[in-house]
Amino acid sequence: MKSSITVKRALAPRTTVRAALAPPAAILTALVITWQVAVTAGGVQPAILPSPQRILQQGWQARATIWENTLPTLQETFLGFAVSLTVAWTLAILIDFSLGLRRALVPLLVASQAIPIIAIAPLMVIWFGFGMLPKVIVIALVTFFPVTVGLIDGFNRTDRDAINLLRSMGANRWKQFVYVRLPSALPSFFTALRIGIAYAVTGAIFAEYVGAERGLGIYMAMMKNSFRTDLVLAAVAVTAFVSVCLFLLTYVAERAIIPWHSKERRSRHG
Amino acid sequence: MAEMTTPKIELRAIRKSFALSRGQVRPVLDDITFSAQPGEFVAVIGPSGCGKSTMFNIMAGLEGASSGELLVDGDVITGQHEHCAYMPQKDLLFPWRSILENTSLGLEVAGETKKAARARAASLFAAFGLSGFEDAYPFELSGGMRQRAALLRTVVQGRDVLLLDEPFGALDSLTRTDMQSWLQGVWSQNAWTAVLITHDIREAIYLADRVVVLSPRPASVRLNLTIDLPRPRGLSMTTSAEFAEYERTLLATLHEETLSSRKP
Ligand SMILES: Nc1ncnc2c1ncn2[C@@H]1O[C@H](COP(=O)(O)OP(=O)(O)O)[C@@H](O)[C@H]1O
Ligand SMILES: [Mg+2]
Numbered sequence: 308m309k310s311s312i313t314v315k316r317a318l319a320p321r322t323t324v325r326a327a328l329a330p331p332a333a334i335l336t337a338l339v340i341t342w343q344v345a346v347t348a349g350g351v352q353p354a355i356l357p358s359p360q361r362i363l364q365q366g367w368q369a370r371a372t373i374w375e376n377t378l379p380t381l382q383e384t385f386l387g388f389a390v391s392l393t394v395a396w397t398l399a400i401l402i403d404f405s406l407g408l409r410r411a412l413v414p415l416l417v418a419s420q421a422i423p424i425i426a427i428a429p430l431m432v433i434w435f436g437f438g439m440l441p442k443v444i445v446i447a448l449v450t451f452f453p454v455t456v457g458l459i460d461g462f463n464r465t466d467r468d469a470i471n472l473l474r475s476m477g478a479n480r481w482k483q484f485v486y487v488r489l490p491s492a493l494p495s496f497f498t499a500l501r502i503g504i505a506y507a508v509t510g511a512i513f514a515e516y517v518g519a520e521r522g523l524g525i526y527m528a529m530m531k532n533s534f535r536t537d538l539v540l541a542a543v544a545v546t547a548f549v550s551v552c553l554f555l556l557t558y559v560a561e562r563a564i565i566p567w568h569s570k571e572r573r574s575r576h577g
Numbered sequence: 578m579a580e581m582t583t584p585k586i587e588l589r590a591i592r593k594s595f596a597l598s599r600g601q602v603r604p605v606l607d608d609i610t611f612s613a614q615p616g617e618f619v620a621v622i623g624p625s626g627c628g629k630s631t632m633f634n635i636m637a638g639l640e641g642a643s644s645g646e647l648l649v650d651g652d653v654i655t656g657q658h659e660h661c662a663y664m665p666q667k668d669l670l671f672p673w674r675s676i677l678e679n680t681s682l683g684l685e686v687a688g689e690t691k692k693a694a695r696a697r698a699a700s701l702f703a704a705f706g707l708s709g710f711e712d713a714y715p716f717e718l719s720g721g722m723r724q725r726a727a728l729l730r731t732v733v734q735g736r737d738v739l740l741l742d743e744p745f746g747a748l749d750s751l752t753r754t755d756m757q758s759w760l761q762g763v764w765s766q767n768a769w770t771a772v773l774i775t776h777d778i779r780e781a782i783y784l785a786d787r788v789v790v791l792s793p794r795p796a797s798v799r800l801n802l803t804i805d806l807p808r809p810r811g812l813s814m815t816t817s818a819e820f821a822e823y824e825r826t827l828l829a830t831l832h833e834e835t836l837s838s839r840k841p
Contacts, residue, residue, distance in 0.1 A: 468665050475637045475663035476686040476734065486686065490673045567714055571672040574716040 357537035366541030373538075376526040377545055383439060383522065384511045384553070387446025391503065394451045399458035403488065404480065413459075420452050424513070432518035442522075445514035450503040457499020461492025494568050497561040504557055508550045583651040584612035585770040586636065586660070586738045591645035593631055594795075605631050607795035609645070613738065613770050613787075620773045620781035622831065623791030629774045630666065632796070633740050636772070637663040649737060659687075662736035666743050668727040670715035676726050677702075677711040683734040698733050704763055705729045721752040725759075732769065739771040745780065757783055758812055765809045778831070782806075782823045783815055790830045800830045 339359045345351075346358040353361055366373065398416070402409045424445060431441035465488045473483045515524025523542050530538040562569060593606040605628040613619045623629055634640040636647065638658045646653050649660045662683065670679045677695055680702075684694035702708050705725045715723060724744055731739055745753045757780055764771075764784070775781050781788045782804055790800040804823060806814060814820055 466667075466669070468667055469669050469671070471634070471637075471639050472663065472665055472669050473686065474639055475661065476683040477659045478686045482686055486682065487671070490671065493673075565673065567673045570714065571716045 354534050354536055357540065362537045362540045362544065365535075365537045366544070369538055369541065373523075373526070373542060373545060376521055376523050376542070377549070379519075379521045380508075380511050380515065380523045380546075381549065383442040383514070384446060384507050384549075386439065387443040387511065388450060388504065388507045390443055391447040391451040391454060391507070394447060395454035395458060398451075398455050399462065400484075402459055403462045403484070416452060416455060419448070422448070424449055424510075428514055429517045431514070437518055437520050442511055442514040442519070446507050446510040449506045449510040453502040453506070454496070454499045457495050457502070458492055461495030461499075462488045464495060465491040490565075493565045497557060497565070497568075500560075501554060501557050504553045505550060508546060508553065512546060582614055584648070585615045585617070585650065586772070587612035587648040587651075588632075588636070589646040589648065591632070591635060591642045591647065593628070593635060593640075593643050604795040606635075606642070607797045609791075609796065609798060611789050611798055611801060612648075613772055615770055616768045617787065618764065618769075618771050618773065618785045619787045619789060620775055620785035621789045621791060622775055622778060622781050622827065623796055624793045624831070625776060627791050627794045628796040629791065630742055633663065633742050633772075633774065636738075637661045637740055639663075660737045661740050662731045662734040662738070664727055664731040664739065664741045664744055666746065668715075668723045670718075670723055670726055670730075672715055675712050675714055676707065676718065679715065680726055680730045680733060683730060687734070698729065701729050701733055704766075706759065719752075720748050721756055724748065724756060728760075732767075737770060739769055741771060741773045743774050743776065746776070753777075753780070754812070760784060761810055778824055778827045779815060781827070782820060783810060788823075788827060790827060800827070802826060 343359050346356055398412060402412055428445050431444060435441040469487050470483055473487055478486060512524040515522035516528050519525040523546055527539050527542045588609050588611055591606055591609040594602045594604040597603050609632060621629055635642050648654065677698060681694035681698035684697060685691060699711060702711060707722060707725060710718065718726065728744060745756050748756060761784060773784060785804055788802045788804060789798055792799045806819060
């Protein structure tokens with residue numbers, strides 16, 4: 308029993324990271340090569356579809372401008388997501404403690420997702436200008452929902468017997484929350500966080516696209532207008548890279564904050 | 578002699594029914610009366626689904642009875658009370674807490690400082706065969722050790738009565754036998770009052786001073802059998818003629834219940 312756990316621990320973690328990255332990297336490489344060959348052989352115009360090589364070349368030349376536009380996007384993403392997390396935690400905790408609030412708020416939360424962001428985002432520019440605020444609002448709007456729902460669901464997933472155990476120890480509602488409901492919800496929270504962060508970057512790009520001074524979104528819009536398809540795609544590649552990095556960051560945070568979760572899961576399924 | 582003292586815990590005519598949908602009610606406990614003297618070990622056996630866990634929930638104050646009284650030290654208890662420490666059917670060790678943090682949880686909830694709570698729990702680790710596992714996490718422990726940790730978490734709360742709900746039910750039979758003789762050992766060195774739910778007749782006889790047999794749902798007490806075997810009890814005692822006689826009696830009572838419950 309003990310020795311098998313030690314063996315599993317030694318073999319499991321690090322090797323799997325590389326093993327997990329290899330297949331997607333292989334597929335991506337194959338796609339890029341196919342693309343390159345097709346464009347070169349077919350003699351497609353760069354303004355219609357540039358080759359990967361050209362995107363890389365032109366993107367590298369424009370790296371200073373792209374970097375200048377990446378920073379504000381990152382800033383907006385973090386700020387918007389921070390607002391989103393604050394709202395999500397507040398709502399989820401309020402809803403967890405009060406049945407009345409649950410009944411009042413959950414339908415509104417669901418309704419909020421019916422708001423077509425595509426129509427609202429240009430209005431945001433009219434209302435709040437070209438600065439940070441409209442972006443933060445759009446990002447928060449598109450990401451707070453999955454996180455809130457993930458948290459509410461996580462709190463509810465708490466084992467009823469665990470609550471009873473805490474009650475038998477004399478724990479009031481608050482202590483039940485702190486000792487059991489909150490930690491029980493953290494795995495669901497991190498799952499929801501991953502969904503949220505994926506939407507956050509897209510949300511930032513979108514908010515910038517309709518009007519901004521700086522950022523990858525407005526950069527793409529301007530490059531499109533001057534038919535620089537290659538630079539649009541270079542910015543898309545940077546956006547994708549940023550998204551993947553943020554996505555991976557959630558795993559780092561998960562390992563740091565709830566290290567017990569992955570160990571427990573591995574010991575059960577391994 | 579034991580009958581002269583005030584029982585540590587006493588159930589008087591406890592009834593409980595659950596309201597189901599469409600106005601139906603499901604009677605679960607029907608006039609349960611029994612008691613445990615201070616320092617006494619009472620085992621409760623009954624067919625599964627008869628209402629044993631429900632009875633424990635009432636004793637632990639998690640649920641109210643429909644009628645009847647619960648007395649601790651001769652006083653009627655109503656509403657929230659903290660006389661019983663409860664060990665549920667599942668070990669419910671929290672994966673986010675180390676074994677030491679899990680076992681000191683009850684004390685922490687009761688308002689002790691983390692440091693004091695952990696020191697008190699740590700002092701019992703040797704007796705519970707958990708030395709060296711203070712900082713381990715639940716997933717690193719074997720089934721038997723997890724059960725011992727859950728029992729330590731129950732005992733360390735220092736409550737009047739321990740309620741143990743099928744603590745060894747999920748263990749393999751070898752580990753279960755080990756745990757039974759270990760429990761028998763720590764038991765003899767402490768003055769705990771305990772009520773143990775089990776569906777293992779031999780476990781009940783081996784560990785208990787008295788065995789209460791419940792009928793199928795709605796449960797009522799069918800037999801209240803005193804086990805007059807000397808302590809400390811060795812494993813060899815389980816093969817004695819008296820042991821076999823108790824086993825026969827209990828088996829007959831339970832079997833009769835099961836048979837009669839099958840009739841329409
Ligand atoms: N909250 C509840 N509502 C309705 N029925 C319940 C509830 N809790 C338990 N029961 C019923 O009471 C019966 C006894 O359950 P339980 O006390 O868990 O039995 P045991 O522990 O003896 O196996 C079961 O038939 C179960 O379905
Ligand atoms: Mg039960």
